[in-house]
Amino acid sequence: xxxxxxxxxxxxxxxxxxxxxxxxxxxxxxxxxxxxxxxxxxxxxxxxxxxxxxxxxxxxxxxxxxxxxxxxxxxxxxxxxxxxxxxxxxxxxxxxxxxxxxxxxxxxxxxxxxxxxxxxxxxxxxxxxxxxxxxxxxxxxxxxxxxxxxxxxxxxxxxxxxxxxxxxxxxxxxxxxxxxxxxxxxxxxxxxxxxxxxxxxxxxxxxxxxxxxxxxxxxxxxxxxxxxxxxxxxxxxxxxxxxxxxxxxxxxxxxxxxxxxxxxxxxxxxxxxxxxxxxxxxxxxxxxxxxxxxxxxxxxxxxxxxxxxxxxxxxxxxxxxx
Amino acid sequence: xxxxxxxxxxxxxxxxxxxxxxxxxxxxxxxxxxxxxxxxxxxxxxxxxxxxxxxxxxxxxxxxxxxxxxxxxxxxxxxxxxxxxxxxxxxxxxxxxxxxxxxxxxxxxxxxxxxxxxxxxxxxxxxxxxxxxxxxxxxxxxxxxxxxxxxxxxxxxxxxxxxxxxxxxxxxxxxxxxxxxxxxxxxxxxxxxxxxxxxxxxxxxxxxxxxxxxxxxxxxxxxxxxxxxxxxxxxxxxxxxxxxxxxxxxxxxxxxxxxxxxxxxxxxxxxxxxxxxxxxxxxxxxxxxxxxxxxxxxxxxxxxxxxxxxxxxxxxxxx
Numbered sequence: 336x337x338x339x340x341x342x343x344x345x346x347x348x349x350x351x352x353x354x355x356x357x358x359x360x361x362x363x364x365x366x367x368x369x370x371x372x373x374x375x376x377x378x379x380x381x382x383x384x385x386x387x388x389x390x391x392x393x394x395x396x397x398x399x400x401x402x403x404x405x406x407x408x409x410x411x412x413x414x415x416x417x418x419x420x421x422x423x424x425x426x427x428x429x430x431x432x433x434x435x436x437x438x439x440x441x442x443x444x445x446x447x448x449x450x451x452x453x454x455x456x457x458x459x460x461x462x463x464x465x466x467x468x469x470x471x472x473x474x475x476x477x478x479x480x481x482x483x484x485x486x487x488x489x490x491x492x493x494x495x496x497x498x499x500x501x502x503x504x505x506x507x508x509x510x511x512x513x514x515x516x517x518x519x520x521x522x523x524x525x526x527x528x529x530x531x532x533x534x535x536x537x538x539x540x541x542x543x544x545x546x547x548x549x550x551x552x553x554x555x556x557x558x559x560x561x562x563x564x565x566x567x568x569x570x571x572x573x574x575x576x577x578x579x580x581x582x583x584x585x586x587x588x589x590x591x592x593x594x595x596x597x598x599x600x601x602x603x604x605x606x607x608x609x610x611x612x613x614x615x616x617x618x619x620x621x622x623x624x625x626x627x628x629x630x631x632x633x634x635x636x637x638x639x640x641x642x643x644x645x646x647x648x649x650x651x652x653x654x655x656x657x
Numbered sequence: 658x659x660x661x662x663x664x665x666x667x668x669x670x671x672x673x674x675x676x677x678x679x680x681x682x683x684x685x686x687x688x689x690x691x692x693x694x695x696x697x698x699x700x701x702x703x704x705x706x707x708x709x710x711x712x713x714x715x716x717x718x719x720x721x722x723x724x725x726x727x728x729x730x731x732x733x734x735x736x737x738x739x740x741x742x743x744x745x746x747x748x749x750x751x752x753x754x755x756x757x758x759x760x761x762x763x764x765x766x767x768x769x770x771x772x773x774x775x776x777x778x779x780x781x782x783x784x785x786x787x788x789x790x791x792x793x794x795x796x797x798x799x800x801x802x803x804x805x806x807x808x809x810x811x812x813x814x815x816x817x818x819x820x821x822x823x824x825x826x827x828x829x830x831x832x833x834x835x836x837x838x839x840x841x842x843x844x845x846x847x848x849x850x851x852x853x854x855x856x857x858x859x860x861x862x863x864x865x866x867x868x869x870x871x872x873x874x875x876x877x878x879x880x881x882x883x884x885x886x887x888x889x890x891x892x893x894x895x896x897x898x899x900x901x902x903x904x905x906x907x908x909x910x911x912x913x914x915x916x917x918x919x920x921x922x923x924x925x926x927x928x929x930x931x932x933x934x935x936x937x938x939x940x941x942x943x944x945x946x947x948x949x950x951x952x953x954x955x956x957x958x959x960x961x962x963x964x965x966x967x968x969x970x971x972x973x974x975x976x
Contacts, residue, residue, distance in 0.1 A: 359789065385789065391819065396778045396812035403767055403782020407717065408790060411782075426772050426809075431779060435768055437974045438754035442762040475975050500976055 336519055341511040343489040344374040344450075348412060350521060351496045352382055355410065358496065361388040362397060362414030362450075371416060372452050372511045394420050398427035398449060402435055405447040405501075412496060418453030418505060419465045432501045433476035445501040448492075454545055454595055455643055456508040461631035464639075466544065466595040468572045469602045471503055478526060479573040481505040483547035485515035487570055490524030498526060505572075507545045527571045529579035535565035538589040538653050541580065542566060543602060546593040546644055553649035562653060572602065580606065581614055588619040589656045593644055598626035620656040625649050658934045660869070665927075665936045668710055668868060671730050672924050674949050675702045678726035678735060681953045682742070686903045690961070692744050693755055698724030700898035703868045703923035704829035705799055706730050708875035708891060717787070718797040719767040719780035721804075722757050723829070723897075732764040735956035745963035752966045753974065765794075773800070774809030777826070781813050784822030784888070795823040795882050803834025805848035814888075818856040821887035825878055826858075828890065829865070831897035836909040850892035858890050865895035866921035869930065896921065 338346065352358045360378055362370075366389040369376030379387040390397055394415050401411040415421055421428060428449065436443045455464040468479050478500050482488035488506065495502040532547055533554050542550035547568045554564035567583050569575055584590050590610060592603035603624035610622060628642045658665075679699045686695050698705075705727035709718065718731050728738060733749065741748025742756045749759050760766040767783050770776035780798040787794040804810060805828060817824050828849030832839050845851035853860035859881060861874035871893055878889040896918035900907050907915070931937050937945075966973075 388820075391815060393812040393816055395775070395809050396781070396816045399775055399778020399809065399813065400782035400785055400816060403779040403784075404786045404789075405782070406762065406767060406779075407783045407786040409786045426770075426775050427778065430772055431770055431775050435779075438750060438758040438771075439760040439766075439768040440750040440754075440762070441974055443760075443768060478976075 336517060337514050338485055338489075338517050339512055339514050340485045340488055340506070341373045341376070343485045343517065344492060344506065345369070345376045345378060347489050347492045348375065349378055349381060351493065352378065352386065357408065357410045358412060359386045359388070359404070359409055360412050360414070361390050363392060363416050364389055365414050370414065372508065374450070374452070374506065374511065375414065394423040395427050398424040399431065401447050401449070402427070402431055402445060405445045406435070406443050410446045410496070412448045412450065415449060415451040417463055418451040418467045419462050421451060421467055428471065428477070428503070429474045433474040437476060444499045446499045448495045448502045448504050450504045450506060452506050452508050452511075454507040454509060455632055455639060458634055458636055458639065460634045464632040466627075468505060468543070469594075469596045469600065469605070472573045472602065472605060476501070477573060478502045478571070479505070480526065480571050481544045482570060483532075483542075483544055483568050484510070485513060486517050487524060487530070487568075489517055490522050491526070491570060493521065494523045494526050497523065505544065509545055524570070527574055527576055529567055529569045529571070529576035531565060531583070532568045533564065533566040535563040536587055537563040538591060538656060539565045539567055539583040539587045540591045540593055540649065540653070541606060542568060542593040543572065544595060546595055549644055549646050550593050550649055553646040553653065556646065556650055557653055562657070564653065575606070577609065580610060584610055584614055585617045588617055590618070590622045591625060591649065591652045591656070592622065593625045593649055595627055595643060597629050598624055599629050601626050623652045623655060625652045662936045664710065665931060665934070668707060668872070669927055669931060669937065669942070670945055671706045671710075672702050672868065672927065673945055674729055675706055675724065675726045676924055677946070677949050677953060678729060678738070679724065681957065682726065683899070683903060685957060691742060691756070694902045695742070695756055696723045696902055697899040698726070700919070700922065701829055701831055701865060701895040702727065703865045703871050704827065704893035704895055707868050707871040708797055708825065708827055710872055711875050711879045712797065715765065715792060715794045716797065717765045717767055717780070717783040717794060719776055719799060720769055721773065721799050721801055721829075722769065723801060723831070725756060725759055728759050728766060731766060733759060733761060733766070735952055736959045739956040739960035740963050743960040743963070744965070745960055746966040747959070747963040751973065767796070773804040774807035777810050777813040781817040781822050781824055784817060784824040785820065787823055788820070793883070795825065795879060797825050797827065799827045799829060801834065802828060802830040802832065802839045802843065802848045803837065805852075806843060814856045814858070817888040818858055821885070823882045823885070824888040825875070825882055826888060826890045828892040829895055830892055831895045833897045833901065833910070835901040847892050849890050853890035858888050860890040860892065862892045862894070865893045866923045866926055868923045868927050
């Protein structure tokens, strides 16, 4: 059946909620409105106000209370509308969500998911466009997932909900309306496993989220010019599938990392260091990073496009390795 | 007498236990036995122990950084408490959390955030699950005065009040947040009780040296909460007898005021009541003190002789 990314989210949530009555959904505008990106549409109608609640604007309390509820028997799936607002709850996410079990003991399991919508979306401006996985990869104890398409979103969200560890789940705003053929039956995609979206032998492009489709576009063009590109989608950002990274780079000997977060101290900074640390002898060229410019994302559409990665920038980076 | 002898005797024994444990912590800290810092709560015991006298099976509690010995009131043993404070493998979180995070989920303890205020948001989540699962449990959420300036408290209060969650917010106003006198930093005289009205919550204000007043107020408020009316606020006025941390010389405080405040002792006052009403004899009380002293000595011995966590277990409970 064909589903949009948003439908994949809402249908998976509904299916899981039917299966397990400990799952509750809350966040800003998730109930009657069905979420501002429609990702929770239908849940309030089916499960009612007890299990689907629109909250006040209180990101800290949304995340904090989810921790308390998870520790005492529920399995909350809460939403922070924009990834940018995670910073309002940075303390709750970084210290509490990541460390509660460590600080208090093994009984303190946190089976909860914090969903949010991130990424640039044409004029949303500096504080409504951020891509923040990189901030939280620094947090011991967290699991971070960023699906790049509808199929992955469905399978990964199901796994995230069923996991007994706290998960940050990043959805890209530009992906919500994209459609894809997905199985009718339920399926889980394992957490911590990357996916080769395109096989190749001359260079590995590691790409995250929306950047996967940009990388695939670049790969098509490069193929025509005789460069065979392998596109690797980590899917789980933390803990990252190191083995998959190493297997691919050992095969191609060249690597470009494409992310939407800013370049400085972004995901690429971590992964480039990780790869060259252990796989130095396999590399025939330095690892290049294609990332957003180190500026707040401008409101002006032309400037915004100037800042973010695109297939041309990716192609240029790949070519510079040869 | 308005109260049963059993209630008064239990209250006295627990206050004594927590007081003596807090004193023991100060003692072993001075001997260099404690890694890290402790925040002594001697003198403030009634703000924690007495509301918990209204606790029923299954109820949750969230403590704070001071009077951590009060976790004994919900079933933490002195052995595991002192072992955790000494960072040993036999502690409640195997030495990972230490003095600020003594907790056991099977005793209903939600945990404490090192970053105060956040854990109040966590505590209301336990209220959310209690209400959702309809298990009749309530949450005892303890905080000092200082943290009531943090936004988290206000987010938690609004959400708990709006969702009518079964939470008793207890404010132990010992008047100081490190060196900050609450008079100079908090815009109202009673940081919790004065502001509860803004959130539509009932509030009571009592003094921490009057344990029976604390009990009456806690009983009334928890009855209200148990009837499904939503959260309530209990503010207990105390005074921080010692420094914020051990070693804090408190040069910023008026010594004369402190001397006067040290005379306001919940245990001395309860002993007076006990004698007047024939609840316990002096011998009974002496025996209690001896038993608790023995228990505490055993706990220190247990903690000291417990093993350190294995160095290769450094990744335990991270995920």
